[in-house]
Amino acid sequence: MSHHVRSLLTALLLSLPPAVLPSAAGAEEVIVGGYPVGAAEHPWAVAVASRAHLGDHRSGQFCGGAVVGPRAVLTAAHCLSPQVTGVDPADIRDLTVIAGRSDLRKDEGREIPVRSLWINPGHDRRTNAGDFAVLILSEPLPAHHAVPLAGEGDPAYAPGTPADVYGWGDTSGRGSFAMELHSARVRLLADTSCASAYRDSTAGVFDPESMLCAAVWSGGRDACQGDSGGPLVAYGRLVGLVSWGSGCGEPGQPGVYSRVSVIADELVAAGLAHR
Structure with missing residues (x-):
């Protein structure tokens, strides 16, 4: 990954209040052929939503994400493109991560506003390479909600x-x-x-x-x-x-x-x- 990308990730980290920095201690595609599961048992699986642009139906969900730290959610870069949301990412004023909600028709769990975001500048829309984005939450989730990352060679x-x-x-x-x-x-x-x-x-x-x-x-x-x-x-x-x-x-x-x-x-x- 380029130095430019590392610098952007560092900038995201520095945007967090010092008292809530995450600790290292502590995880355009529903699923065909699957089965319902509970969000409480899989707390790192979250919905990415905007009621302003997608409506209240299904809580405004338009993509998924993975909690990787108390304030960090990984999702796909193409999720935040105008082709998906209909607007520029900067114009989504109510971008939200919904955690702990199995049924999108209900109000269980939490709707946490996204404080800042990073979209991989190396994402290639033609090949789909580099399809990563990081969402920084305005409020932390419990540390045990994060799923560990599998690094190279895992x-x-x-x-x-x-x-x-x-x-x-x-x-x-x-x-x-x-x-x-x-x-x-x-x-x-x-x-x-x-x-x-x-x-x-x-x-x-x-x-x-x-x-x-x-x-x-x-x-x-x-x-x-x-x-x-x-x-x-x-x-x-x-x-x-x-x-x-x-x-x-x-x-x-x-x-x-x-x-x-x-x-x-x-x-x-x-x-x-x-x-």
């Missing part, structure tokens, strides 16, 4: 590893958006399999350095529209964020995720997250 990235993806997106691939948090069990795939699946794709360009794939190869389980930015967790560690793919749960068309190891060292060094 065995959680090994092909065949079972992993769980979370979100409130489309459950069918036909616009049936979920009201409750869902999860689906998939497996990480070899980079060669993913590269082959998307060799001639117009949806994006698979880059093994910054992306990984997960799926059930025969199809039926996957992230979908509305799940973007949501967490992919293996062995209790965050390995990916929902980024892109072709269709939802289609055989031979795995979901593509931003590889968290790309940004893990910088987040940990800035005190925003832990392993």
